[in-house]
Amino acid sequence: xxxxHTPPLKxxxxxxxxxxxxxxxxxxxxxxxxxxxxxxxxxxxxxDLAVMIPAPAADARLADYAQWLDGLVLMGGSDVWPGxxxxxxMDPRWQGDRIRDAYEMAxxxxxxxxxKPVFGVCRGLQLLNVAFGGTLLQxxxxxxxxxxxxxxxxxxxxxxxxxxxxxGTRLAQVYAGQLQSTVNSVHHQGIKDLAPGFVVxxxxxxxxxIEAVRLQTGxxxxxxxxxxxxxxxTQASAAARPDLIDDGLLLTDFRQACHAARALPD
Ligand code: MN
Numbered sequence: 001x002x003x004x005h006t007p008p009l010k011x012x013x014x015x016x017x018x019x020x021x022x023x024x025x026x027x028x029x030x031x032x033x034x035x036x037x038x039x040x041x042x043x044x045x046x047x048d049l050a051v052m053i054p055a056p057a058a059d060a061r062l063a064d065y066a067q068w069l070d071g072l073v074l075m076g077g078s079d080v081w082p083g084x085x086x087x088x089x090m091d092p093r094w095q096g097d098r099i100r101d102a103y104e105m106a107x108x109x110x111x112x113x114x115x116k117p118v119f120g121v122c123r124g125l126q127l128l129n130v131a132f133g134g135t136l137l138q139x140x141x142x143x144x145x146x147x148x149x150x151x152x153x154x155x156x157x158x159x160x161x162x163x164x165x166x167x168g169t170r171l172a173q174v175y176a177g178q179l180q181s182t183v184n185s186v187h188h189q190g191i192k193d194l195a196p197g198f199v200v201x202x203x204x205x206x207x208x209x210i211e212a213v214r215l216q217t218g219x220x221x222x223x224x225x226x227x228x229x230x231x232x233x234t235q236a237s238a239a240a241r242p243d244l245i246d247d248g249l250l251l252t253d254f255r256q257a258c259h260a261a262r263a264l265p266d
Contacts (some may be wrong), residue, residue: 009048042229066114071258073122120223134195171201181245183226
């Protein structure tokens with residue numbers, strides 16, 4: 001089949017939660033599941049379709065979503081519950097979202113089991129690291145006081161830092177010839193112990209913080225600590241930032257894996 005007639009990929013995006021809130025003036029006391037617009041637009045930016053996968057009443061249906069869709073994007077959002085990696089929250093503010101953790105871990109397992117690629121964004125990187133047996137820093141400023149600021153409440157998605165891609169990795173192939181770049185940084189947690197089987201593909205060169213990872217063999221699982229979807233709007237409004245990493249290349253790499261998975265017999 002020629003590329004011209006290849007049907008668009010169907011990309012699933014994991015949901016964020018607004019848990020039931022009796023004080024919310026709209027959908028009072030109801031749980032909302034939602035995705036942020038720019039992650040959907042990023043997933044669709046090369047001609048594919050994106051759908052949110054709601055957390056079902058039972059995990060069993062997730063296997064059907066994994067069969068139906070061609071790949072999964074785990075989007076950013078709340079912290080991962082420290083209990084997921086055997087720790088107590090050091091601060092009540094860092095308890096994370098256990099409900100979303102359980103849903104996304106089941107979702108990631110379903111896609112991996114179906115042989116469908118999984119790409120993690122920010123929290124998605126942290127979730128995958130924990131799902132595969134790694135641990136997290138609950139709060140970078142507390143546990144790595146020497147580290148660069150990786151989050152600034154005022155600057156939000158306008159905080160940037162350098163990123164260095166590790167030579168010899170798949171990401172180095174994707175960004176051939178441009179291993180130094182700049183990314184946004186909107187996270188106060190990060191990888192402490194890397195999950196077994198994963199390789200670090202990029203770091204912040206200033207403090208060594210892990211910024212991109214990939215499962216070395218087996219299922220296609222990769223993730224970045226920055227938000228590729230936030231650069232879209234930044235790039236549109238600011239030609240003044242030609243130093244920002246080209247996030248289209250990340251998506252192309254993920255899409256190629258999705259196409260390859262789709263070509264395999266069930
Ligand atoms: Mn960062």
